[in-house]
Amino acid sequence: xxxxxxxxxxxxxxxxxxxxxxxxxxxxxxxxxxxxxxxxxxxxxxxxxxxxxxxxxxxxxxxxxxxxxxxxxxxxxxxxxxxxxxxxxxxxxxxxxxxxxxxxxxxxxxxxxxxxxxxxxxxxxxxxxxxxxxxxxxxxxxxxxxxxxxxxxxxxxxxxxxxxxxxxxxxxxxxxxxxxxxxxxxxxxxxxxxxxxxxxxxxxxxxxxxxxxxxxxxxxxxxxxxxxxxxxxxxxxxxxxxxxxxxxxxxxxxxxxxxxxxxxxxxxxxxxxxxxxxxxxxxxxxxxxxxxxxxxxxxxxxxxxxxxxxxxxxxxxxxxxxxxxxxxxxxxxxxxxxxxxxxx
Numbered sequence: 441x442x443x444x445x446x447x448x449x450x451x452x453x454x455x456x457x458x459x460x461x462x463x464x465x466x467x468x469x470x471x472x473x474x475x476x477x478x479x480x481x482x483x484x485x486x487x488x489x490x491x492x493x494x495x496x497x498x499x500x501x502x503x504x505x506x507x508x509x510x511x512x513x514x515x516x517x518x519x520x521x522x523x524x525x526x527x528x529x530x531x532x533x534x535x536x537x538x539x540x541x542x543x544x545x546x547x548x549x550x551x552x553x554x555x556x557x558x559x560x561x562x563x564x565x566x567x568x569x570x571x572x573x574x575x576x577x578x579x580x581x582x583x584x585x586x587x588x589x590x591x592x593x594x595x596x597x598x599x600x601x602x603x604x605x606x607x608x609x610x611x612x613x614x615x616x617x618x619x620x621x622x623x624x625x626x627x628x629x630x631x632x633x634x635x636x637x638x639x640x641x642x643x644x645x646x647x648x649x650x651x652x653x654x655x656x657x658x659x660x661x662x663x664x665x666x667x668x669x670x671x672x673x674x675x676x677x678x679x680x681x682x683x684x685x686x687x688x689x690x691x692x693x694x695x696x697x698x699x700x701x702x703x704x705x706x707x708x709x710x711x712x713x714x715x716x717x718x719x720x721x722x723x724x725x726x727x728x729x730x731x732x733x734x735x736x737x738x739x740x741x742x743x744x745x746x747x748x749x750x751x752x753x754x755x756x757x758x759x760x761x762x763x764x765x766x767x768x769x770x771x772x773x774x775x776x777x778x779x780x781x782x783x784x
Contacts, residue, residue: 448510449617452633456506460641463498468645468653470494476543478654491652493542495642496659499606500535502638503631503666504528510630523627526567527669534560534592534665538658547657550713554589557661561588564669571672573684588668594694595664596657597701601721601731602646606655607739608693609639609663613670615690615746619753620674628673635666667691680757682764689749689767693742696720696771700778716783720774723781 471477471492478493507524537556541548548556561584564570570584599605613636620628645653655663671687688695697720704718705711717726724734748767752760 448514449629449633451513452506452510452630453637455509456502456634456637457641458637459502459505460498460638461644463501464495464642464645464653465651467494467498468492468651470497471653478656491654493654493656494658495646495653495655496535496538496542496657496662499638499642499655499659500531500662502641503634503662504531506634506637507630510634520627520630522567523569523673524631526564526569527627527631527666529567530560530563530669531662531666533563535658535662538656538661541661542656542658553661557589557592557665558585560592560665561585564588569669569672573677584672587672588665590698591668591671591691591694592661592664594691594698595667596660597719598694598697599655599660600719601734602652603643603735604721604738605660605663605694606639606642606646607735608691608742609667610636610643611739611742611746612667612690613639615749616667616670616674616687619676619686619750622678628670631666631673632670635663635670639663664694676753679754680752680760682757682760683753685764686749686752689745689752689764692745692767692771693720693738696774700775718783720778723778723783726781726783727777 471494474494476492476494477490479490507528511521511524534557537548537553537560541553565581565584571580571587574580574583595605595609598608613632617629617632617636620632642653642655642659645651646655668691671691676683676686700720701716701718702712705714705716710716717723721731721734721738724737725731729737745767748763752763755763
């Protein structure tokens with residue numbers, strides 16, 4: 441079956457990549473025309489010049505259209521088609537919420553966004569995408585909602601510097617693809633390949649000086665929502681039951697940044713939902729790193745954690761425990777280093 445679908449996985453990735461490369465500058469032109477511009481209006485903003493931010497439209501369309509093209513080329517088993525419909529339905533809903541937040545002058549209140557994110561999580565659960573290895577069912581459903589909403593917002597928070605959210609989404613998508621290949625969870629394979637291509641095609645424009653564009657909440661919320669849903673679609677326990685924690689390693693950086701930011705804001709007595717410069721990339725910048733090397737470091741670290749996650753699904757329990765422990769120590773050392781930064 442892998443041999444049968446291998447070329448189609450490549451097609452899904454390539455189609456999404458090409459569409460993203462075409463649609464991103466088109467989205468930028470539309471943002472300029474419609475005056476959908478992100479102005480550096482407060483101290484939390486890290487850019488100095490106004491930047492168009494409809495990149496999420498290009499990412500969403502590249503992902504969705506590539507999967508629709510695949511659907512036209514092949515016939516999926518009933519379960520696969522149902523799951524893909526769930527991803528596209530929930531993904532469109534979350535993308536729409538993010539787009540409204542981008543276009544609305546003062547954005548949506550965080551409570552409103554939480555409500556819609558929970559609704560999006562319930563949508564994919566209706567299509568069978570949820571945690572299935574925990575009982576009772578009601579508890580598994582609650583954890584599923586917490587996971588999807590948490591990761592969706594983690595990606596939104598991580599979109600603090602050019603290339604970060606899209607670069608991590610690219611790496612995470614490939615990790616889910618390679619882990620899922622032997623399990624024949626075909627919907628995960630196709631969707632992961634498409635998400636990787638859509639995210640990769642956006643990056644050159646996000647990093648560009650002359651054609652710069654932001655993905656906005658429409659892009660970051662969509663990337664987080666799809667990544668969190670993909671994590672629920674495959675098995676990680678071929679060798680050992682603790683392989684089930686592999687998705688946490690794959691998405692370690694967005695998760696880590698969320699906990700770091702919330703902890704530091706709470707320590708100061710600030711609301712965890714108000715913006716600040718406590719994010720790990722901004723702390724690295726305060727410690728003298730330039731943005732190019734911060735991006736390279738973040739993507740390399742994400743790839744390292746993803747490789748560790750892959751190993752944890754392939755090795756016995758003792759080795760897997762050692763890998764988890766090693767990465768926990770690395771995060772501890774990283775945190776200690778970050779806390780040296782003096783943030784204004």
